[in-house]
Amino acid sequence: MNTFIQRCLHGGVIAVLAGLAILLARAVLALDPEGRGLADTVSAAIPDSGVLHPLTAVLLNFRGYDTLLEIAVLLVAVLAVWSLEPPVAPCARVLQEPAHRNPVLLVGLGVMVPMIAMTAGYFVWVGAYRPGGAFQGGALLGAIGVMLASTGVLPSSIHRTIRVRLAVAAGFLVFLLVALLTAGGSGTLLTYPKPWAGLVILAIETALALSIGVSLALLFMAAADRATVHREDAP
Amino acid sequence: MTVTIYSMAAIALFVLGLYGLWWQPHLLRKLVSLNIASAGAFLLMVALAFRGGDPDPVPHALVLTGIVISVSATAFAVVLAARRYRETGAVELDDPEERP
Known part of the structure; x- marks a missing residue:
């Protein structure tokens, strides 16, 4: 039944x-199969945005408010994960053997990490006129964090250092500062002064990429830590 | 035509994900299903943005934002589920004796 x-x-x-x-x-x-949405509106407004790529113009200028709230959500997610319980086990346990004992892994990291970091920087820079930007760059930085954490190079207590905490908050703080300055200067939130728009967007994107990368890596480390502890506690 | 194929695939992914979210009892399976459903939603938005020739950047921007949000939500949910397991030993939402 x-x-x-x-x-x-x-x-x-x-x-x-x-x-x-x-x-x-x-x-x-x-x-409508020929519906063009907002494509024409966006391409007409590109010259005012300070960048040449429509996606970056939408993300950082026309719909900057969304991106501001998004980085706030990421910050809240990191804080929520931390507040659930501080990491107790070192991340090195994800990999049974620490990287220090494995020369191939260390050399591999030494080659890959600088290359990925350089690519991340390129993505942030190129976002002004080609596909790329803070999110792609941030995701690559996050990948570096994941590699360093899962090979045990990065201690899981890393989030207690003030530098890492500043890096997590940097994107939101810089964006908020710009929002306050523009609100005070022009009276409208996130309306950049036109001659400075490109520079302002690059500054925000750099801070965003840093914060996104560090936050993603820390989220990974937190989740991996729980998973490890959890396996060892299991009867 | 391409847009239609991608949109229909996106709807299939979305509904498949919803099915898993609804019917799979294990929390991790629910989480994977939720991610499949959101992949479907993202794919639909990207596909529909391509209708009129050159793509509309606004849905693309929304999807890019949505990906980061869904990653943070997933990480939070994983930690929450692990915490629940450690506190109660349960990997499902309902109590085992209450389930049909």
Whole structure:
């Protein structure tokens, strides 16, 4: 009887979701196939934005408010993860053998980390006129953090140092400062003065990339720490 | 045509993810399902942005923002689930005896 009810429930769930899929597909097919959305509006406003790439212009200028809130969410996520409980186990336990004992790993890191860091810097810089920007650069920086943490080079107590905490907050603080200055100067939040727009965007993007990279790495370290502790505690 | 293929694939991913989120009892499976569903939503937005020739940058910007948000939410959820496991030993939301 119990399995019968469960089967009916399962069938109901599948039916509801199939209905949702059909509804969504019909809605998508009903859209204008030549609809251009905001593409023309954006390309018309590009000369005012201080950058040449439309995506960066939208992210950092036209919809800068979204990005400000996004970096705030990332900051809150890091704080929430930390407040759940401070890491107790060193991250080196993710890899049973610490990197110091493995020369191949150390040399590999020594080659890869500077290259990835350079690529991250290039991505942030190139975002002004090509695909790239703070998020791509930040993701690469995060990858460096993940590599260093999972090879045990980075101690898990690293988040207690003031430098790391400043790096986590830097993106939000710089962005907030710009928001306050523009609100005070021009009376509108995040409306950059036109001759300075490119420079302001680059400054924000650099701080954002740093914060995103460090935050992603710290989130990884926190989750990996829990997973390790959790495995050892298990009966 | 390309846009239609990608949009339909995105809807399939989204619904598949919702199914897992709804029906899989294990918290980690729910989390993976949630990420599949959000991948579907992102794919749909990117696909629809491509309708009129050159892509519309606004949905692309929204997706880029959404990816970072979903990564932070996932990390938080993983830590929350691990904490729950350590406190109660449970890996599912319901109590085992209450489940049908």
